[in-house]
Amino acid sequence: MNIFELYLDKIKSIIVDLSKKNQLIIPETFKGINAEIPPPKFNCDISTNVAMVLSKLNQTSPLILAQKLASEIKNNDDQIEIISVAKPGFINIKFRPSFWSNFIEEIIDNDKKFGINQNEKKFNYLVEFVSANPTGPLHVGHSRGAILGDVLSNVLIFNKHKVTKEYYVNDYGNQIINFTKSVYFRIREVKFKEIFPQDNPDLYPGDYLIDFAKNIILNKSDLNFDNYDEIHDELTVLSIEQALLLIKKNLKSLGIKHDNFVSEKSIVLKKEVESVVKFLEKNKFVYKGKIKAPAGDNNKNWVEREQLLFKSTDFGDDKDRALQKSDGTWTYFASDVAYHKNKVDRKFDYLINILGADHAGYIKRISSSVEALSGKKDKLICKISQLVKLIKDKKPFKMSKRKGDYITVDDLIEEVGKDATRFIMLNRSSDVELDFDFDAVKEKSKDNPLYYVQYCYARISSVFRHIGKDLNSKIELSDYNFEYSNDEIKILKKISEWPKCIDTACLKLEPHRIPVYLYDLASEFHSYWSLGKENSEKRFISQDNKISNDKLVFLKAISNVIRSGMNIIGVDTPEKM
């Protein structure tokens, strides 16, 4: 139950009634009218701006209109204790304590469902994320996008949307040729003791290729490793297979599992590129032309070429984009358009792409293509996962392509663990650069938000342990007629914001709101806990080792929210730490 939504609906029906009685003029849409969380200093539970939105239309001052609406709202509702009007025209509602005992009854009864928006229309999403080239292990940069995509999907799933998590495998093109060559040289190194050509800039120098080579030699001893041309096709397949095994292992250690892996090669071989180009030609989005050199001094040796181009400028891109190279083969963009046609044809409501910061410049052209293919402007939504700045020993840690100082997902998990990685990577909005300080992430104190939230759950577990009850079993009570104190209502209010947090996270596709919310909730809980030191009535367990029902459901409600939130983020809630 979302009390903000509930009261927004009540308010809307009240103003509709008033307009039917010709006592109020209402606009065609209710856009802009809201029911929100008031700032703490106002000591109330819900506030609405309805009077300010309607005042102009009704040519009445917001304060006078607010007075009128406030009394209408209160007349219809015996749960409201105080309703007041504040400058410049807010209506503030404060509930009776009984409201909160009804509220807690509702969420204890609906245990697992609390937070889910039951009324909203449900959609079918495709979330494409990671999609790193199958040429080596994942590193820290990939992990942020990976976690973002995973948790974004989890929030949508929690809110009962349908989500497919997908990985696009770029197993085609020049990079794969170079990659396969590199594996071949490593095989010769292992098998014939030939020195790997380190100075060839086209090759992949990483040591992990030695393992790939060893595995391939072991599994395919019958292959003729003397002749590259003869085994090239099979070796390509085997090399990609090795890389994907490693990537999937990395993903698993981050706690991520995709539903689908879609191969670029299979899209190319099925001639989907040709057919999408035909489709675009038919709709006049394609022409033969030349791309002009960009302004500036750095383009002296620009060569204009006649090429097959996609008219992405029709959709707001700065220039049209090449679909075909001069040797007649397709560009990466062309096969990506084909892949997106493939996505569009699978009838999702929305396509979401999680991209690394260095691919931000790619968004316009690909969303242009999706608009051309689907006719819908907001069909494809691209989210950027910004750079991760690593900090070690209080100094920025630069990763370079030279082997050795590259931090892989394996290193990361080994050093700080899955849970801390996930929580910290998510704790910031995805479009802000993130400082990832190894020492702080490993710290087991309140400086580390992960442990701060987990500790809250562990404290609640410890209370249940003391009184010999199981935190995971359902509580059945016949009577919920409790009178909660102001300290407790403060936390109940925070709990009432949980469905709103989920809704906003889904609407804006911003999963970072969840760890931020959980931190706040944990903080209020820790404050409350400490009150017990001075005032034994505020302690959960009495002298005779018993707990009252109101406190029992109170703890249960908090732990439920923490657990479902941590579940969405994909981290554990240990009962002991």
Place this chain on the structure above:
RNA sequence: GCGCUUGUAGCUCAACUGGAUAGAGCGCCUGACUUCGGAUCAGGAGGUUCUGGGUUCGACUCCUAGCAGGCGCACCA
């Protein structure tokens, strides 16, 4: 040169599709442990939300012109 993006307390960041006196943590200063787990809590100091215009009853949020950082800018993927 163009495009995208970020700019909020000394530092790292929040701020709910435009709401009220802009909030946390770190750091700094004071205080609280014979504890339902101190991996915690209470209090204090700290702000021209990069700048100038505009829209609005109301702007960190939207528009516009700048400034500063980051990323990208051919047939690579």
